[in-house]
Amino acid sequence: MTGQVKKAIIPAAGLGTRFLPMTKSSPKEMLPIVDKPVIQFVIEEAVESGIEDILIVTGRGKRALEDHFDYAPGLEAHLRRQGKVEQAEQVRAIGARANILFVRQKEQLGLGDAVRHGRRFVGDEPFALLLGDTIIDPGHPQGLHGLQELQQVYQRHGASVVAVRRVDAQMVARYGIVDGRPVEGEHLYSLERLVEKPEPEEAPTDLAIAGRYIFTPQIFDCIDRCAAGKDGEIQLTDAMNLLAAQQPLQALLWQARRYDIGNKADYVRCFLDFALRHPDTREAVRACLRDMDADQA
Numbered sequence: 001m002t003g004q005v006k007k008a009i010i011p012a013a014g015l016g017t018r019f020l021p022m023t024k025s026s027p028k029e030m031l032p033i034v035d036k037p038v039i040q041f042v043i044e045e046a047v048e049s050g051i052e053d054i055l056i057v058t059g060r061g062k063r064a065l066e067d068h069f070d071y072a073p074g075l076e077a078h079l080r081r082q083g084k085v086e087q088a089e090q091v092r093a094i095g096a097r098a099n100i101l102f103v104r105q106k107e108q109l110g111l112g113d114a115v116r117h118g119r120r121f122v123g124d125e126p127f128a129l130l131l132g133d134t135i136i137d138p139g140h141p142q143g144l145h146g147l148q149e150l151q152q153v154y155q156r157h158g159a160s161v162v163a164v165r166r167v168d169a170q171m172v173a174r175y176g177i178v179d180g181r182p183v184e185g186e187h188l189y190s191l192e193r194l195v196e197k198p199e200p201e202e203a204p205t206d207l208a209i210a211g212r213y214i215f216t217p218q219i220f221d222c223i224d225r226c227a228a229g230k231d232g233e234i235q236l237t238d239a240m241n242l243l244a245a246q247q248p249l250q251a252l253l254w255q256a257r258r259y260d261i262g263n264k265a266d267y268v269r270c271f272l273d274f275a276l277r278h279p280d281t282r283e284a285v286r287a288c289l290r291d292m293d294a295d296q297a
């Protein structure tokens, strides 16, 4: 069996144009889900999955991301003066759960390029990749959360693996879509081909990449061989096609809900789902939804 992957890259440098005007001055990764920013959910998932070292790829206008994981002595002192010791400790603990580093992507040349910024950090090891604008619902029936599932598959097979979900046919144009052969007895596919954001009639399957990956370091050479593709960006899916041609690349079909926060409707859904579970908001939000329902009746 292969060991656990300990390093993760979290790309969070995208311009977030689908969420303008909000993203003109604030990163989408700092959007709140009730009382926590999106990026904190991603870091927590990584840490719960055995990740110890994290590199966040940021860009212009994303300083709030660094501040969120830094100490805040003024705020902590203020909370302690008010006797809010628990809150002060919560605030301090945010950045302490993993070793978090930052690197800037100076030009937004695409996800493939953002990943390339992690090459020196990763060195010659396998690594996890978690999109900074994607939350995986922890409410999984088997109790494994997001990247934990990929870690298990990686430990069994020792090959690069990407999480996929089934999507409605009309949604395929929003995602990277994979094609491959089922691996017997598991929710796994051996990947042969990936297509970035295909039109529904060109999509080989309805299996969409869900924002979580584990790669062997050979992916970096594959990225280097890619020219700008769809939308003028260095596409990670192009590099994954090259990787699949030279070594095994698998896809794990998982059931967990994926929230693409860069998409407004997904963000609203995510906020509502979590607000309906949060003890501080659950009752009020339920009452609010009941009222809205009654108004419409």
Ligand code: UTP
Residues within 6 Å of the ligand: 011, 012, 013, 014, 015, 016, 017, 018, 019, 057, 105, 107, 108, 109, 110, 111, 113, 114, 131, 132, 133, 134, 262
């Ligand atoms: P998206 O495809 O959501 O692109 O990126 P985007 O630019 O952030 O948003 P839109 O499409 O303009 O609304 C997927 C992930 O890749 C990161 C994003 O931050 C997000 O986590 N990314 C994308 C980068 O880090 N750099 C890039 O150049 C592009």
